[in-house]
Amino acid sequence: MPSSEQARKDYDNSAAVYGEYGALPSGQLESELIKLALGDCTDLTILDLGGGTGVHAFEALDLGAVAVDLVDISPGMLEKARRSEALVGREDKIRFFEADVSKPLSHLPLREGGYDVVMGNWVFSFADSMDVLEGVFHNIVDNLKTGGRFICVRDADPASPVLQTGKYGGSCKWLKEIPGGYSYLCVLHTTPPIEFEGAALEVIYSGSTKIYEQFGLTDIRVLPYEAAAVVKENPEFWQSFLERPCLAVMTAIKS
Secondary structure (H helix, E strand, C coil), X not given: CCHHHHHHHHHHHHCCCHHHHHHCHHHHHHHHXXXXXXXXXXXXXXEEEXXXXXXXXXXXXXXXXXXXXXXXXXXXXXXXXXXXXXXHCCHHHEEEEECCCCXXXXXXXXXXXXXXXXXXXXXXXXXXXXXXXXXXXXXXXXXXXXXXXXXXXXXXCCCCCHHHHCCCCEEEEEEEEECCEEEEXXXXXXXXXXXXXXXXXXXXXXCCCHHHHHCCEEEEEECCHHHCHHHHHCCCCCHHHHHCCCEEEEEEEEC
């Protein structure tokens, strides 16, 4: 099954309980680091590629964003996001679009002048080939204003021992080599557990900046884990994670 179709299937199946991920240690860490990366979003426009149930899109609105467009491949995740935002009453500030973010998005009525911020959280984790990965990068840079920020969560070490213990809320059932990286089956320990197939290419998880620079992104930085309150408050708990982290939150600027 193509990676995009597998992603749609997996996320449709998990839409009802995916929100529970935020309560897991890795989910808390991710959320805190993304909010630090976003900072003050007053009057900013944001494109959230692979935005799922809208968790981070809603965080951006809470931080002052004037408008967010969320694109995701899963109709189930999008419906969950719509229902959640309807309860808050900010439907005029957010739009939802169903599309594969590894393919051209020219058919969508996205902002012609681009966005101040483009988020792509875990959006590289379904790219099982360079063609798919480059398709995602084209959508990032084509929709980002010059001087705008790109923010993402990405795989850091798909073979990290913490993905065997499940201590931080996620584990890996299997890891297989593919050209240029790995495919894997991830389990999030929610109730019930969420399973999805993903992929991690070395050009991403290695921390190399080469492909970002190839697409005109500069000032590429990984946020320090120690900046997150959950790590500050309990460094001993996070010690094994910090030795070989399995995820990273990073930012870059379009030059």
